[in-house]
Amino acid sequence: MLKKLLLVSALFIFTEFIQAQDCITCHKNVTPNIVTDWQLSMHAKSDVDCAVCHGTEHTSAEDVAKAKLPTVETCANCHEERVAQFKKGKHAAAWAAMKAMPTIHMQPMALIEGMKGCGGCHKIGIKSEEEIKQLRKDGSLFGNASCDACHTRHTFSVEEARQPQACQTCHEGFDHPQWEMYSNSKHGVRYLLKQTGVLPKESSAPTCQTCHMQNGNHEVRTAWGFLAVRLPMPEDKQWASDRATILQALGVLDMKGQPTKLVDVIKAADVARLSQEDWQKERDKMLKTCGQCHSENFAKGELLKGDDMIKNADHLMAEAIRVVADLYKDGIIKKPANYPFAFPMLLTFHDAPTVIEQKLFVMFLEHRMRTFQGTFHANPDYALWYGWSEMKRDLTEIKELAAQMRREHKK
Incomplete structure (x- = not known):
């Protein structure tokens, strides 16, 4: 019995080896650099051949469509712990977060499903089986594996993914x-x-x-999240008011300050910390990391400066939002029908219907982001000239545009 089992096992391994050699022989002519990259990889050294990720159904140029394209679940067969971490993090929610944007459907297919714009980076997010089927039906066959966004195929190098340049394409x-x-x-x-x-x-x-x-750890989480808004509200009354205004312009709070259905979307996409405990957990992780090179009091002080810049940026941002909201209120700008209430929507991007609303979107998504991100990343030029200074100029322009629109409205 043992001899029979050994024989079967040997035959299976030999068959796999022959199939792998067939793949290599063919693809050395068809896609030689793919073969080279695979030969350089740990997969090759560990006998993880083409069939492990692509199946065995594709055997010739005539049946290319039978080659399976891997997803994150394919990687999970061997890398269970890292995939589990990834699934809990913000990168895993990237595709869903992109799809949740109010006017994303207005962009050309090539930019989204075709992954030449937003989709080119947000493809790292996990997609459902139905989404993958629809993407393939629409002609977008590739880019569903997630892990290869950082571990470039077919070397899937850990060393490459550890370099800061691995983040450069998207960040x-x-x-x-x-x-x-x-x-x-x-x-x-x-x-x-x-x-x-x-x-x-x-x-x-x-x-x-x-x-x-x-x-x-593949969760990749931060205390403030991507948009630097969080709950609970701060004790500082002015900051609490300013943050409430921003959350209303994001559609997260209604005009009475009550949470909307979008809070559930934010929870699912994990783009903000919604409790003090969650925020403090991430802050403590960062302090521990900073403590490898800096003293604890220095690290705390530097991170508090970042918090303070968010507070100051929020004050400018809230004032600008209220200027535009008053234009809706006074009938000078017609509120778009798809806006939930009489407040500008910050995440409509370049699809905002007027110049003043587009200026507001740029102030929020470009200049406010640079103000606090530049501070946390220890880059004074970005914090000041590309961030805070631009926000001050944005606010001046928005006020002037609003005054001009009011004058013209009276004529």
Whole structure:
């Protein structure tokens, strides 16, 4: 019996080996660099061949459609712990968060489902089986695996994913220029000098992963979340009022200050901390990380400066929102029918119907983001000139535009 089992096992391994060699022989001619990348990978060294991820049904150029395209569940077969962490984090919710944006359906398909715009980064989010079927039906066959957003196929390198450049593709530009802020900060400069050999490898210099993926944790969470709004409300009455105004303009609170159905969406997408305990947990993790290089009192003081910048930015932002809301109230701007109440919607992006509303969206999603993100990323230029200074100028322009619109309305 034992001999028979050993024989069956040997035949199975031999068959798998032959199939793998067939894949390699063919793809060396068809897609040679894919083969090279796989041969460089830990998968190749661990005998994880093509069939493990792509199945065995595709055997020739005539049946390419039978090749299975992996999803996050494919990776979970071997990387269960990391996938479980990923599923609890914000990256896993990226696709759902994108789809929840009010006017996302107004963008060209290539940018969203085609993954050449928002979808190009938000594809890291997990998609349901139905969503994947629909994407494939619409001709968008690739980009559903999530993990390969950071561990580039087919090397799937852990070492690559640990480098700050792995984050660069998505964390740059308009509303989240973390790469620019980090790479120009003292933290980033020192690490890039380590990469080029100017500084010794032993030198202290954090990467994005050092601060946001402690010990390789794939949840990737922060205390303030992406939009820097949270619950409960602060004790400071002015800040509480300002934050309430912002939450109303996000559609999270109604005109009476009561939570709307969007709170459930925020909970599901995990884009904000909704309890003091959740916020403090993430803050404590960050303090522990900072403490590897800095004293505790220095780290606390620096993070408190970031909190204070959010407070000050919120005050400017709330004033600008109220200026535009008053234009709705006085009938100078017609409220779009799809807005839930007489408040501007900050997340309509460039689809906001008037110039003043578009200026408000830019103030919120570009300049407010840079104000607090620049502070937390230790980049003074972004915190001031690309952030706070721009917000001050935005507010001046919004007030002037509103005054002009009122004058024209009286004519």
